[in-house]
Amino acid sequence: MCTDTIKDDKNLFFQKNGVKLLKFRIFEQYNDKLVHCFTTRIGGVSTGECESLNLGFKRRDSRENVIENYKRVCSALDINIEDIVLSDQVHDKKIKTVYESDRGKGILKNSDIIGVDGLITNKKNIALVTFYADCVPVYIFDTGKTAIGLAHSGWKGTLKEIAREMVEKMHAEYGSRPSDMKAVIGPSIGKCCFEVGDEVVDAFLTGIPWSKSFISKNDGEKWKIDLKAVVKKTLMNSGVLEENIEVSNICTKCCKSIFFSYRGDEGKTGSLAAIMQLK
Ligand SMILES: [Zn+2]
Known part of the structure; x- marks a missing residue:
């Protein structure tokens, strides 16, 4: 199942010095202005549950390993480690x-x-980095004002509509127009694997009632939510055009041999990163 998904020609994997990274088609035409990727777990030096390209300092891994992993990713992307800025994620919408x-x-x-x-900037040569292990990465490139943003949208952030928050913040800071934005909803846990309890379903139906169409349940099974679809709808409700949103078909839990997955590895896992930089 995962093998077919990974081989889908929509998924632009590239490998440099052993480091395997993923790029997105919708951003390819902006390669002269934009560096971007989503990392995999392949090509780093970490061992055990963080094997091998862990980019999170808060995981059970040594600082030396994580720094070496960043050096390898920076080399593959041709960016400088000095230019990196990390988020500090708490499942909120700031x-x-x-x-x-x-x-x-x-x-x-x-x-x-x-x-x-979430992090936004319109400055060149600043590499924004946010972290994932099943949660939804949201990338925005404003082609009009030349600004970028990354947001970590787990189920709590999705419920708080952090993607809308980012669109509005980019508009307030840079005058970005949603109709100029190209967006990616990256690899994350798919509806196939995102089982939730009644309390999560209730929170969605109360907080964002329109999410009902993305929540379902088969007889005898748990509720499942299509988080990527909810985030996509949030972006569209914020004015981003549907044709300007690319949604990854990769489920990180199904593809846990390539991506760190919190649920797939029962909490013992490393961190993937979304990276974006203007050049
Ligand atoms: Zn899955």
Whole structure:
């Protein structure tokens, strides 16, 4: 099942010095302006549950390993480790505007970026990084004002409509128009595997009633939510055009041999990263 998905020609995997990364078709025409990727678990130095390309400092891994993994990813993307800025995710909807002075925060220097699930910038040569292991990565590139944003949309962030928050923040900060935005909803847990309890279903039906059409249940099974579809609808409700949204067909739990999956690895796993930088 996963093998077929991975081989889908929609999925642009590339490998450099052993590091395997994924790019998205919708951004390919902007290669002169934009660096982007979603990482896999392949090509790093970490061992055990973080084998091998863990990019999270909060996982059970050594700092040395994580830094080496970043160096390898930076080399593959041709970006500088000094330019990286990390989020500090708490499953909320706060988005931070990132400036030149933020470079290195969370990786090479101490960070005052606390409780932030999304990062935006219109500055060049700042690499935004957010983290995942089943949650939904949301990428936005504003082709009009040339600005970028990344948001971590787990089920809580999805319920809080963090994707809408990012669209609105980019509009407020940069004058970005939703109709100029190209968006990606990246690899994350699919509806096939995202089983939830009644309390989560109730929270969605109360918080965003229109999400009802993305929640279903077969006889004798648990409820399942299509988080990627909910995030896509949130972007469309915010003015992003459907034809400008690419939704990855990869389920991280089904494809846990390639991607870290919190549910697939029963919590003992590493962190994947979404990375975006203007150049
Ligand atoms: Zn799945």
